[in-house]
Amino acid sequence: MEHRISQGQFVCLSLLLLAMQAAADPLLVKVPPGTFVLGADAPRQGPPTRMDMPAFAITATEITVGDYRAFVAATDYQPPAGCFDWQDGAFVDVPDSRWDDARHASSDALPVVCIRWADAVAYADWLSAADGARWRLPTEAEWEYAAKGANSASQPLTPDGACTFANLHDAASVQAGGPGLDPLPCDDGYAKTAPVGGRRANGFGLHDSLGNVTEWTSSCWRDAHDSPDADCSRHVARGGAWKDDLAQASTTSRVGLSEDFRSGYFGFRLVRER
Numbered sequence: 001m002e003h004r005i006s007q008g009q010f011v012c013l014s015l016l017l018l019a020m021q022a023a024a025d026p027l028l029v030k031v032p033p034g035t036f037v038l039g040a041d042a043p044r045q046g047p048p049t050r051m052d053m054p055a056f057a058i059t060a061t062e063i064t065v066g067d068y069r070a071f072v073a074a075t076d077y078q079p080p081a082g083c084f085d086w087q088d089g090a091f092v093d094v095p096d097s098r099w100d101d102a103r104h105a106s107s108d109a110l111p112v113v114c115i116r117w118a119d120a121v122a123y124a125d126w127l128s129a130a131d132g133a134r135w136r137l138p139t140e141a142e143w144e145y146a147a148k149g150a151n152s153a154s155q156p157l158t159p160d161g162a163c164t165f166a167n168l169h170d171a172a173s174v175q176a177g178g179p180g181l182d183p184l185p186c187d188d189g190y191a192k193t194a195p196v197g198g199r200r201a202n203g204f205g206l207h208d209s210l211g212n213v214t215e216w217t218s219s220c221w222r223d224a225h226d227s228p229d230a231d232c233s234r235h236v237a238r239g240g241a242w243k244d245d246l247a248q249a250s251t252t253s254r255v256g257l258s259e260d261f262r263s264g265y266f267g268f269r270l271v272r273e274r
């Protein structure tokens with residue numbers, strides 16, 4: 001018996017194959033509405049500003065190598081080579097380093113790194129096209145509210161407890177010749193990035209909001225939260241990374257980097273709008 005497929009069946013089959021190429025949506029947590037204080041009374045972190053936040057959904061973990069690999073496979077999008085990273089005892093620009101090489105992508109469970117701000121936005125736009133909802137980088141206020149996890153008044157990390165919640169500069173990175181900061185008194189076995197979700201979540205269910213990788217936000221840089229002057233050639237990144245100490249990885253510490261910056265300690269998570 002001869003079997004032919006109709007044009008409609010062909011379209012359905014094509015859509016099915018496209019869907020199979022797409023990654024599963026990253027796991028989300030619902031952040032409840034509330035009031036919190038953005039920032040701290042510290043250089044480049046203030047002034048402390050009370051804010052009302054609506055509810056929103058944010059990924060429970062940083063976007064992974066596996067997530068990003070599915071995007072690249074489906075679209076042929078490719079971030080340019082080059083990555084600022086710790087190598088041979090110094091932070092240097094490594095021209096031939098890429099997000100998917102063995103230095104950064106030995107496991108699909110690691111957070112994707114070595115991507116620019118635009119490469120993170122491209123991934124978010126791809127997810128948006130696939131499921132009809134808008135995926136985007138969090139604003140820095142959303143990021144800080146979510147990272148504080150219903151504990152706005154205090155810094156959740158202490159030196160003794162830090163390894164429970166965060167992959168920071170510790171004995172593992174010291175053994176690998178990591179940056180010359182005072183290491184935390186623990187050893188998580190990961191000199192650089194660690195698989196996402198392997199540590200305790202905060203009060204809102206976010207893993208690794210502090211440490212592992214510094215996370216891009218959608219916000220243009222301002223020297224102060226109340227500054228009217230936004231520098232949109234740079235974007236705010238938050239949370240600190242595997243190379244950092246507690247001060248650099250607080251819920252209020254912030255840096256502003258050019259859109260072309262990419263490094264072995266920068267990644268991202270996303271917000272999904274309804």
Ligand SMILES: [Ca+2]
Nearest residue numbers: 168172188190
């Ligand atoms: Ca570590």
